[in-house]
Amino acid sequence: MIGRLLFIAVVIVALYWLLRSFLKRPAANDESSPSQVKDMVRCAQCGVHLPKEESVTAGSRFFCCEDHRRAFENRSE
Numbered sequence: 001m002i003g004r005l006l007f008i009a010v011v012i013v014a015l016y017w018l019l020r021s022f023l024k025r026p027a028a029n030d031e032s033s034p035s036q037v038k039d040m041v042r043c044a045q046c047g048v049h050l051p052k053e054e055s056v057t058a059g060s061r062f063f064c065c066e067d068h069r070r071a072f073e074n075r076s077e
């Protein structure tokens, strides 16, 4: 009977210790969320999404390539 109580006590202590070490662990998951995604733009001609740095800018519009920038300007004229 005492042996069973001791076993339960050991299990509780072990669970408590495991939980504590788990909660103590630094939250490294925050770095996994990419911050580059926010600078995505949409090509006004074909609608493809691409990083802002790789896009062709014409005024307030963005394009995936120089061809689409020209095609869009020819279409609107």
Ligand SMILES: [Zn+2]
Pocket: 043, 044, 045, 046, 047, 048, 063, 064, 065, 068
């Ligand atoms: Zn395009």
